Amino acid sequence: MTMNxxxxxxxxxxxxxRMERPSFRLPLASxxxxxxxxxxxxxxxxxxxxxxxxxxFTTQYFQTVYSPSLETWTSLFSSGRFEVTLRTLRIALTxxxxxxxxxxxxxxxxxxxxxxxLGRAIFLALLxxxxxxxxxxxxxxxRAILGQNGLVNTILISTGLTEGxxxxxxxxxxxxxxxxxxxxxxxxxxxxYMAINLIDDTLxxxxxxxxxxxxxxxxxxxxxxxxxxVMAGFVxxxxxxxxxxxxxxxxxxxxxxxxxxxxxxxxxxxxYPVVAALSAFxxxxxxxxxxxxxxxxxxxxxxxxxxx
Amino acid sequence: MKDKFSTTEQIELTRRTMLQGMAAVAGxxxxxxxxxxxxxxxxxxxxxxxxxYGVPTAALKDWSPMEAxxxxxxxxxxxxxxxxxxxxxxxxxxxxxxxxxxxxxSGTEDILGxxxxxxxxxxxxxxxxxxxxxxxxxxxxxxxTDKDGTQWGxxxxxxxxxxxxxxxxxxxxxxxxxxxxxxxxxEDENTRGRVAFGQGWAYSFPSAALxxxxxxxxxxxxxxxxxxxxxxxxxxxxxxxxxxxxxRTLYGAFEEQIQLLTNEExxxxxxxxxxxxxxxxxxxxxxxxxxxxxxxxxxxxHGAYVAKQAMERDNVDAIYKVLNYFLSGxxxxxxxxxxGYAGPNMDLGVAxxxxxxxxxEEIDALKATEAKVAxxxxxxxxxxxxxxxxxxxxxxxxxxxxx
Numbered sequence: 001m002t003m004n005x006x007x008x009x010x011x012x013x014x015x016x017x018r019m020e021r022p023s024f025r026l027p028l029a030s031x032x033x034x035x036x037x038x039x040x041x042x043x044x045x046x047x048x049x050x051x052x053x054x055x056x057f058t059t060q061y062f063q064t065v066y067s068p069s070l071e072t073w074t075s076l077f078s079s080g081r082f083e084v085t086l087r088t089l090r091i092a093l094t095x096x097x098x099x100x101x102x103x104x105x106x107x108x109x110x111x112x113x114x115x116x117x118l119g120r121a122i123f124l125a126l127l128x129x130x131x132x133x134x135x136x137x138x139x140x141x142x143r144a145i146l147g148q149n150g151l152v153n154t155i156l157i158s159t160g161l162t163e164g165x166x167x168x169x170x171x172x173x174x175x176x177x178x179x180x181x182x183x184x185x186x187x188x189x190x191x192x193y194m195a196i197n198l199i200d201d202t203l204x205x206x207x208x209x210x211x212x213x214x215x216x217x218x219x220x221x222x223x224x225x226x227x228x229x230v231m232a233g234f235v236x237x238x239x240x241x242x243x244x245x246x247x248x249x250x251x252x253x254x255x256x257x258x259x260x261x262x263x264x265x266x267x268x269x270x271x272y273p274v275v276a277a278l279s280a281f282x283x284x285x286x287x288x289x290x291x292x293x294x295x296x297x298x299x300x301x302x303x304x305x306x307x308x
Numbered sequence: 309m310k311d312k313f314s315t316t317e318q319i320e321l322t323r324r325t326m327l328q329g330m331a332a333v334a335g336x337x338x339x340x341x342x343x344x345x346x347x348x349x350x351x352x353x354x355x356x357x358x359x360x361y362g363v364p365t366a367a368l369k370d371w372s373p374m375e376a377x378x379x380x381x382x383x384x385x386x387x388x389x390x391x392x393x394x395x396x397x398x399x400x401x402x403x404x405x406x407x408x409x410x411x412x413x414s415g416t417e418d419i420l421g422x423x424x425x426x427x428x429x430x431x432x433x434x435x436x437x438x439x440x441x442x443x444x445x446x447x448x449x450x451x452x453t454d455k456d457g458t459q460w461g462x463x464x465x466x467x468x469x470x471x472x473x474x475x476x477x478x479x480x481x482x483x484x485x486x487x488x489x490x491x492x493x494x495e496d497e498n499t500r501g502r503v504a505f506g507q508g509w510a511y512s513f514p515s516a517a518l519x520x521x522x523x524x525x526x527x528x529x530x531x532x533x534x535x536x537x538x539x540x541x542x543x544x545x546x547x548x549x550x551x552x553x554x555x556r557t558l559y560g561a562f563e564e565q566i567q568l569l570t571n572e573e574x575x576x577x578x579x580x581x582x583x584x585x586x587x588x589x590x591x592x593x594x595x596x597x598x599x600x601x602x603x604x605x606x607x608x609x610h611g612a613y614v615a616k617q618a619m620e621r622d623n624v625d626a627i628y629k630v631l632n633y634f635l636s637g638x639x640x641x642x643x644x645x646x647x648g649y650a651g652p653n654m655d656l657g658v659a660x661x662x663x664x665x666x667x668x669e670e671i672d673a674l675k676a677t678e679a680k681v682a683x684x685x686x687x688x689x690x691x692x693x694x695x696x697x698x699x700x701x702x703x704x705x706x707x708x709x710x711x
Binding site: 059061062063075079081083167171250253261262269270 | 390391392393395396419501505507508509510555556557558559560561563564567571572573694696697698699701702703704705706707709710711
């Protein structure tokens with residue numbers, strides 16, 4: 001009787017509910033996991049496999065020849081497209097690192113610095129404005145400023161700093177970097193700002209109370225806790241930088257041929273296999289890069305980003 | 309026109325046209341519903357409809373003269389001038405199920421005709437009454453026939469492209485009609501570092517090949533359709549010139565052509581004729597000129613092609629009326645006046661202008677266009693968007709870009 005009474009008590013009923021819930025949730029969670037995995041496989045993995053397979057075909061007279069060959073892959077090297085891929089990666093990584101170096105201190109200042117609420121709101125609004133403006137319109141303005149007869153050269157010549165116009169200001173890798181940096185600043189800063197803003201101020205105060213120097217507080221509290229934002233900012237910046245089309249087109253003057261320009265050119269001749277090979281190659285490089293980043297961040301304690 | 313570059317212009321033109329159209333529609337709307345009941349509007353709605361898909365350059369800024377002339381409405385869905393996009397749309401999306409006419413630059417007929425996407429033109433169709441009087445230079449050109457001579461299209465517009473330049477900077481008279489060499493683009497010491505070259509292979513590669521062939525520096529068969537080896541020779545030459553600093557920039561859009569001229573960033577640029585006109589609006593008359601050349605031109609044309617499926621529909625007569633209109637004096641005069649492009653039966657265009665009370669200045673401009681085209685078209689070469697060795701040519705162009 002006692003046992004029955006105990007079993008029937010409200011406390012035991014709650015206990016039973018707690019016991020039962022996992023058995024109900026597990027199949028649902030399992031179902032969701034397999035459902036999402038299947039959808040992921042169909043939507044992402046299968047197209048990637050098709051892409052990779054396509055890269056082993058060729059194009060003749062605007063028609064894909066479905067006979068396996070390494071010709072497309074070898075042509076990537078003979079046509080210089082391999083260098084395009086590496087150049088794109090180099091420029092994208094350079095821009096991303098510059099954004100990180102400039103963006104992190106800015107985000108830290110904005111989130112934890114002595115900034116009024118109004119000031120913070122204004123800066124955040126300014127960071128979002130570029131999303132509402134056409135990138136081409138923002139970029140083409142630089143041509144009038146950086147050109148041989150542009151504002152910068154006019155000032156340089158009229159002040160006697162240079163005798164003639166400085167050519168490399170426009171139509172060079174410098175100008176492409178210069179155009180990409182302001183365009184990709186918000187995607188780097190905003191995630192880092194969000195991550196730093198979420199750090200509880202008491203943690204920073206506790207570090208200070210325990211005798212930690214500002215440098216120690218930064219390296220042992222702020223930096224590890226902001227790593228999810230850094231990772232997100234890195235990905236959000238690197239992705240668009242790899243796909244940059246407007247800045248190299250408008251500011252590179254055709255001398256900074258990047259991946260998107262190369263893909264577009266191939267597409268005009270309906271060379272799908274070349275597009276597939278270039279895309280597969282870049283995806284491989286990206287996976288390698290992100291894998292390396294995961295390992296580095298794991299080492300620095302960014303547990304939220306790892307697969308642990 | 310050519311490759312993607314023309315896209316921008318066409319889109320720009322379309323934008324302008326669209327804005328004008330929207331303004332007109334807005335104005336009409338403010339006048340009240342009565343306007344929509346105007347006899348003209350009601351008549352237009354009752355007319356047979358021909359749906360076209362293609363580059364908007366061929367479109368009239370206002371179709372109402374055509375509707376009044378032949379009693380057919382035409383709706384043009386614009387596309388970019390990217391031949392890859394255009395052919396993908398037709399082949400993969402079966403656009404012939406909904407579109408009656410395709411309008412595009414020469415080359416697609418060589419592929420889409422034999423593969424069954426275009427219907428062969430019935431040159432004896434009763435509605436195609438101007439066919440006989442149209443010169444073979446236009447109606448039998450590579451723009452509208454394939455390599456076997458099959459007639460897949462009707463010529464619509466065309467021009468012969470060369471390069472724009474600043475006469476004063478080259479020491480030439482502003483009104484000079486002297487034929488200049490393409491060496492100004494590629495090898496002249498006076499223009500080194502002051503040249504803009506288009507970065508699309510279909511537009512720029514053949515011009516360099518034409519120069520090398522004409523000057524005997526390379527043995528090239530057909531500059532519009534080079535072999536891979538020939539393309540390699542041209543690419544090597546361009547790489548050498550690129551490294552020598554000949555090119556200030558490799559541009560990519562029509563707006564850039566205008567900007568490079570108006571900013572005077574370059575002295576010479578291979579571009580479209582309208583870019584020179586636009587630049588002169590800013591810089592003054594004849595500040596820049598469009599060159600007559602020694603070696604030849606990038607001659608291009610747009611053709612109108614009938615969708616295979618359209619021949620099974622009930623508006624074939626209307627389709628052929630539109631095709632015939634493209635050969636007429638009214639279309640020719642309006643296109644030449646509004647866009648500066650030439651086409652078949654320019655004489656009919658002049659006659660139309662005279663009969664319809666156009667100003668002497670406009671008539672003279674039409675005659676000048678006729679004379680200009682006759683002079684330019686006597687020289688090589690006719691371009692194509694679909695060279696046989698496009699893959700090899702594109703690879704070599706990439707080599708040039710990446711050097």
